[in-house]
Amino acid sequence: MKKIIFNFDKPLKLVSGQELPSFELAYETYGQLNEDKSNAILVLHALSGSSHAGGKDGWWEGMIGPGCPLDTNKYFIICSNIIGSCYGSTGPSSINPKTGKPYGLDFPIITVKDMVNAQKLLIDHLGIKKLYSVIGGSLGGMQALEWAITYPNEIKSSIVIAATSRMSTQNIAFNETGRFAIILDPNFHNGDYYSYNTKPTTGLSLARMIAHITYLSEKIMDQKFGRELKSGKYLFDLHSIEFEVQSYLRYQGEKFVERFDANSYLYITKAMDYFDVTKELPNLKSKIKFLIIAFTSDWLFPVEQSMEIVKLLKENNNNVSFSLIDSDKGHDSFLIDIEEQGKIVSSFLEGLKNEI
């Protein structure tokens, strides 16, 4: 694996009508591109992910590697950071060439389609005409759907995991609470906190805590923490962190602010809110092989929402497989419950070889 920066030096026209004067994408690759460049798989990350999907501490470490479901002995795996993010790609913390200062809230609004359009330019740059597959969970799954809609002839298959055809009302509502927390943090300074040498850590931390609850299932939270107390007894004190689950959430929040930019959180959650391809999917007529995967205990993107994708894709007779995986780990299953997901993905990819 190696992290590379792809620099696109021309303007990128955005869905909003605005444009990015130029942009960079950080990406990593694993395995070898074969001679006819037909074995490339693009891995698409979720809200807070990066290009570091495979290898040590990669967010999909168990999925990518020799003999893994995304087998680097067979496939050339590319994982690109999305625009708007803060892991080496152009986003609100990048320098605005017009001002020489970080964009902040002058960064244009981006959508999932814009993320995909930027990735397409990277794929062109790599000289790949057709991707063997695009695959991702959560926001990554949305991108995998968007790839199919925008570039139906440039992908052979699309694997959409723990995702949806449209961001639900409840999820927009949860995102709203997270953004509200960030924007109202006194250290936010209308997105220009970079100039103040500070960060809206409290707001971003709280946003992450709220979101983190939605990533887990009630059952797994109960199993992991139950009503366990840090000191073994009630302290009858408002200031103390008494329950293990409180401590865990605070820790998740604190860890997150060290690694993620608050403005990126605003922009990417907004892009997710905008995501709605319920009109596009029934009109899609493609040769793409789709694999839709859902997890039983995922309540952020519940099974019904994956089934809705299947239904919409079938309206125009697209080729769709659907797998429901029994898991108690909630939405995060796609990141941590690798075994069954891996088997399904690898056999699906293997099956594509027999296709023309």
Place this chain on the structure above:
Amino acid sequence: MKKIIFNFDKPLKLVSGQELPSFELAYETYGQLNEDKSNAILVLHALSGSSHAGGKDGWWEGMIGPGCPLDTNKYFIICSNIIGSCYGSTGPSSINPKTGKPYGLDFPIITVKDMVNAQKLLIDHLGIKKLYSVIGGSLGGMQALEWAITYPNEIKSSIVIAATSRMSTQNIAFNETGRFAIILDPNFHNGDYYSYNTKPTTGLSLARMIAHITYLSEKIMDQKFGRELKSGKYLFDLHSIEFEVQSYLRYQGEKFVERFDANSYLYITKAMDYFDVTKELPNLKSKIKFLIIAFTSDWLFPVEQSMEIVKLLKENNNNVSFSLIDSDKGHDSFLIDIEEQGKIVSSFLEGLKNEI
């Protein structure tokens, strides 16, 4: 209906070991107490409720009145505000007799049992030896269970709606995010905001927004707001409130801060977190008739948690009925989906008449 203040002028010993030097409870009554004082029903309110349950704009207006499920032609209905609240009862915004200033965070930690103990003193004061029933939803349901445990001979029946035998890990986690929002609001001043002539409105508002999502079902949110846009189109702007559901949530937050005290929110959610009667219920041996009611779409206190109450009560052969109501309105069903709930409650109460 008339709002009355019950003043208890002696110390109230609390579960924590601390005590309140004295306390007041605001309560309202509806209907007439009969001669042998055997027709009194105590209505128990939820987190942000008040004693104003019946009559115009009462939080259970449709449940209480002549000919209503809690029929004031038959029953004498009492609804008491809980200690810790801010609707006329002693809570953190009340004057601390020791300092002449509001308690703030010097208010002692309270539990559901303390709320019930305070109410019991009110019932004694009214000269009522045995309540015909205690009834409540959510935190009110927890109180109805606690009444049965603490005063099993002083109640004839207990109606526990949309509640639980122990606050779940997920719900403690959600409460934690709400309290975090309040405590980190710069206007919180460690709970002493009264002295600064300000209020942590941002934090409390956000706490309410988060909680409000948990009160509704995903389905009803989708039906009410879907992905409707306020201006009919995407604005591609981070500052705008684009989706109707965003606007609705903000409004819920703003409305709430006008009527509720942030410290009360901290103390009452903490009391809920402490609630766990899973050890007490199986040891209870009583003549109480229990009615447990759950709503299919309630994911804050899901059906399984009501069924767990039933199971625990049956271990010692307590008399328990269970009703599951099909509703798509989520946890708030107990407040708004009155019709079927009302029928079940009224026929249960009617049935008690034939009991000795």
